[in-house]
Amino acid sequence: MTDAPLINPDRLWKRLMDMARIGAIPGDGVNRQSLSAEDRAAMACLIGWGRAIGLTPAFDRAGNLFLTMAGTTGGAPVLIGSHLDSQPTGGRFDGVYGVLAAFEALETLHEAGITPPRPITLVAWMNEEGSRFAPGMMGSEVFAGVRTLDQIRAVTDAEGISVGAELDVLAESFAGIAVQEPGFALHAYLEPHIEQADHLEATANVIGAVTGIQGKKTFEVTILGQEAHAGTEPMARRRDAVQAFARVALAMQEAALAAGEDIRFTIGRVEVLPNAPSVVPARVRFRIDLRHPENAVLDATATAIEAACDQAAPCEVQIRPMVDAPANAFAAPLRAAIRDSAKSHGFPATDLLSAAGHDARHMAPLAPSAMIFVPCRGGLSHHPDEWADPAHLAAGAQVLLDVCLRAAATPDQGDLS
Incomplete structure (x- = not known):
């Protein structure tokens, strides 16, 4: 593995709890549905944190948010992250953990004075959940060319408000930030996530190297x-x-x-x-x-x-x-790198299939991709009682940092697939 610095577990946990206040509902839950005022507030918070450590923000016209750490040699970035939106009665970790684990990885590099060989870009995908606007994973689908921008803009919620209208509000709210067309070349994609099932917990594993998504x-x-x-x-x-x-x-x-x-x-x-x-x-x-x-x-x-x-x-x-x-498989070399990182830190790890859908599904055809799972208590998710152990969340963020820094140092994408 690369000689990556160690992430700060307390800082990661604090950011998770800070973000959970945006859209908080009784019982430790979160209601931060896609393109809502709460979703925009979460984006603004993330952009502010990113600017404080020199990350460059940008949106695409599908509402996906990107924060980029420049590399020494340029080239296609390693993309890392997940989503900020939640179910109406969601928890504090689904999706947002992947975004903030990615942010912690970049903040750790910034703090250590390390510039990666190629750019590393954090992504917060628009409307992964599909609770307000159906179907879900709209942002990653437009990025990957699975759906067109016109198709998603026409979708309306239960109140008759369209995705297009809310994307226009988003653009007005962040008028000073660059906007680009959806889609760009990727070197690799990595997404950390709570498992949303109980296999890791039942087998006493801390890290899951996800083989694919059903x-x-x-x-x-x-x-x-x-x-x-x-x-x-x-x-x-x-x-x-x-x-x-x-x-x-x-x-x-x-x-x-x-x-x-x-x-x-x-x-x-x-x-x-x-x-x-x-x-x-x-x-x-x-x-x-x-x-x-x-x-x-x-x-x-x-x-x-x-x-x-x-x-x-x-x-x-x-x-x-x-x-x-369709079902997809993730890149074997990246899965091996996840297991290698976990072993080097003493984190018990295993391979497992994702039963839930994730934005990584749409990145896999574009570039070598992988997912890192950490346990969640009882497998419970999409619920205010959703819970993940802080030590497990920190372990996943550390593995993410190790693997994305290794991927950023790999000149040939073929070596990752």
Whole structure:
């Protein structure tokens, strides 16, 4: 490993707690949804910290924030970070830990007077969570060319406010900061994160070298029936969207379970119209989240789930695909570097797959990429009780510093893949 300096665990913890005050809710939770006033306040805080140590801020037109430490020789940067936005009742570590671990790595280099051979850029991706604007990972998808800027700008939240309108507010709020087009060449990408599962905790490991991210598909399904009087319309003549939904949901569940124990299938955000007690429901709209580590199984199960919509007759069914993200693998040399760093510091480490989606998924096709996981208590995340041990968070930040400094010293990207 490189002779990297040691990070400051107390400073990292303090910054995490300081950032958790922005959008704080009762019970140690955080509500800092994408492109909200709270999200902008978190960005402003991060930019201020960055300027104090000489980092150069920039946004792209998709709302992604970058803070760059210049290198001695230039070239494509090593990109490190995660996201600042949270779920409406989120915790203090999901996403923001990756951003502040990256910041601690850069602050440690600044404090030690070390200039990396090539630039190291911290990123805070726009709308990873997808709680306010769906789908999630918008910023990284635009950066990677998976979606267009026009596509995401047109998306609206539950109040009818568009991503485009909020991006315009963001630009006005940070008018003095350079804005660039989304996307640029990368040397490597590294993202630290809490595991959001309990494998590390259960196996007494502190560092996870993530092998890849399981594939994910999401759909929005609308079942269209016919409103009628609940007291007068005969049962045989009804086109009851809720009854059709019940049949479809059961058939979808059975199709998913047939794929084996590794499948993850969820129906969420169910909306019923007119949702009145004496009216036969005319419309049900719901979201499907489907995940599996093998793309062939994921594709086959998606086909079977769509076929389950035949159970909705006599109602009409409309299916709108939203996310189609195949499973991916991370760069073996970077994973080996993560394990080497952990071993050199005495941190127990293991390989593991990410069941949750992350922005790293979209960086993997662009450059050698990897993720560093640290444990979270009970695997609980997206909840105010989300918790990670300060020593484990510090360990992940140290491994990040070691590996990103090593990557920044590697002249040929091929050596990292």
